[in-house]
Amino acid sequence: MQRIHAEEKSYSWKMCDKALDLKTPLRRNTGEKPFSCEVCGKTFTHKSHVTRHMQRIHTGEKLHSCKICGKAFATNNDIKRHLRTHTGETPFSCEVCGKEFTQKYHVTKHMRRIHTGEKPHSCEMCDKAFATNDSLKTHFQTHTGEKPFSCEVCGKKFTHKSYVTRHMLRIHIGEKPFSNNVYDKAFETNFELISSHMRTHTEEKLFSCEICGKEFTLKSNVTRHMRRIHIGERPYTCKICVKAFATNEDFKLHMRTHTGEKPFSCVVCGKAFTRKHHVKTHMQRIHTGEKPYPCKICLKAFEPKENIKSHMRTHTGEKPFSCEVCGKEFTRKPHLMSHIRRIHTGEKPYLCNVCAKAFAIHADLKLHMRKHTGETLFSCEVCGKEYTRNSHLTTHIQRIHTGEKPYSCNVCDKAFAINSELKSHIRKHTGERPFSCEVCGKEFTRNYYVTIHMRRIHTGEKPYSCNVCETAFATNSELKSHMRTHTAGRS
Structure with missing residues (x-):
């Protein structure tokens, strides 16, 4: 029976x-949804879902404990899923590509995201469609502003429960219980984060752009790429300066330029930064000197990893970023942005709060600020001379101490210490003068020559003053030459 x-x-x-x-x-x-929660009134399709909701949200009751790690769960199904993280069991697999998963729900999500592209869940307010109901719920909170999950320590609110867990581990506990088996790198959150990180080692790229085919390790990177490159969508707008951004992450980082917030600091010297990876870069450049990414062609080492990718283009000649106005190509996107602002738009959104001088890119502002603070981060190990830029130190070493000139002209074989000097030299052969004066239209081979021309001919600006006789000069090199007239008779 x-x-x-x-x-x-x-x-x-x-x-x-x-x-x-x-x-x-x-x-x-x-x-x-005939079943509702007696506490908050939320409705459900099944009675068991009410019970689970009560235990997870209101009572906090967790009757089922893991015998391996002691972690407790609200339902028996939750602990069954959790146990697979210990056993490595993946009983559900994709019928198309064979990829295995710990939960059946993950197979459905994988099928829709990777193979079918199906998005059956639509937002009633903006008609945006999603592959899963959970994604729709999270998205809907961007319209309502609802943040139902809060941190028990500081009260900060979040749209998703997993964000609370990550916040607790990062800010209050500092614990990173999950690690990979390549570099012993630790992570705050679960298997999915480790899997995403592991792709940086395996170079596996599961997600691709439907328009240009570019591949990415994370789906969020595809979304960001689509908004930045193809559709130009920027849904996040700054209320202070009205600047718009493609992602919420970019918007949050931008807001720190207004608030001055620098939540990440160096444990050695205490210097504060707006981004976490800037701390890592600072540590390796200033304190440890560690450069774990060597070039396989010239053996030059780099940190972070993005720098070696840019460096490789000097060998391959690849220039994936091009200007839509004049067609000029660049190896790095920041160079393209700098070119557009300096040559075409003239936009200078970064202001010095000491002298009000404006700059096209943030990096130029940071370098300029060192003139006011007198900060010199880089010093020569041979003679002790100090510099505000690492590139200036490298140039100094090659010009004064080693005499190394690794950049050669393929027309006349003349060699140079730095690549920018070679580029300027090449223009003598080609006759190219890409930089022009906005006042009289005179053209120059280097942008620096435009600045000197403007000061000498049009503005009369002389920002460099002698601290002995107070004579002013248009360029720093003129000031240096002048200073020798004071020091010549002392020896």
């Missing part, structure tokens, strides 16, 4: 003492 009923229950309403609720699947189509 039991075997007969067990085989027939899939299509029978009531063949034995146990009644099967076949209405539940129908409720997914009708939207009916």
Whole structure:
């Protein structure tokens, strides 16, 4: 009797003492939610979902504990899923590519995101569609502003429960319980974060742009790429300066330029930064000197990894970023942005709060500020001379101490210490003068010559003053030459 009923229950309403609720699947189509929470009034399609909601949100009751790590869970299903993180069991697999998962739900999500592109869940307010109902719920909170999950320590609110967990581990506990097996790097959150990080080692790129085919390790990077490169969508706008951004992450980072917030600091010298990876770069450049990414062609080492990617283009000649106005190509996107602002738009959004001088890119402002503070981060190990830029130190070493000139002209074989000097030299052969004066139209081979021309001919500006006789000069090199007239008779 039991075997007969067990085989027939899939299509029978009531063949034995146990009644099967076949209405539940129908409720997914009708939207009916007859069961509600007595505390907050939230409605559900199934009674068991109310029980689970009560335990997870209101009572905090977790009756099921893991015997391996002691972590507790609200439902038996939750602990079953959790145990697979210990055993490595992945009982569900994709019928198309064979990829295995710990949960059946993840197979469905994978199928829609990677293979079918199906997005059956639509937002009623903006018609944006999503592959899963969870993604729709999270998105809907961007319209309502609802943040139902809060940190018990500081009260900060979040749209997703996993964000609370990550916040707790990063800010309050500092614990990183998850690690990979390549560099012993630790992570605050679960398997998905480790999997994403592991792709940086395996170079596996599961997600690709539907327009240009460019591949990415994370789906969020595809979204950001689409908005930045193809559709130009920038849904996040700054209320202070009205600047718009493609992602919420970019917007948050921008806001720190207004608030001055620098939440990340160096444990050695205490210097504060707006981004976490800037701390890592600072540590390796200033304190440890570690450069774990060597070039396989010239053996030059780099940190962070992005720098070696840019460096490789000096060998391959690849210039993936081009100006839409004049077609000039660049190896790095920041160079393109700098070119557009300096040559075409003239936009200078970064202001010095000491002298009000404006700059096209933030890096130029940072370098300029060192003139006011007198900060010199880089010093020569041979003679002790100090510099505000690492590139200036490298040039000094090659010009004064080693005499190394690794950049050669392919027309006349003349060699140079730095690549920018070679580029300027090449223009003597080509006759190219890409920099012009906005006042009289005179053209120059270097942007620096435009600045000197402007000061000498049009503005009369002389920002460099002698601290002995107070004579002013248009360029720093003129000031240096002048200073020798004071020091010449002292030796």
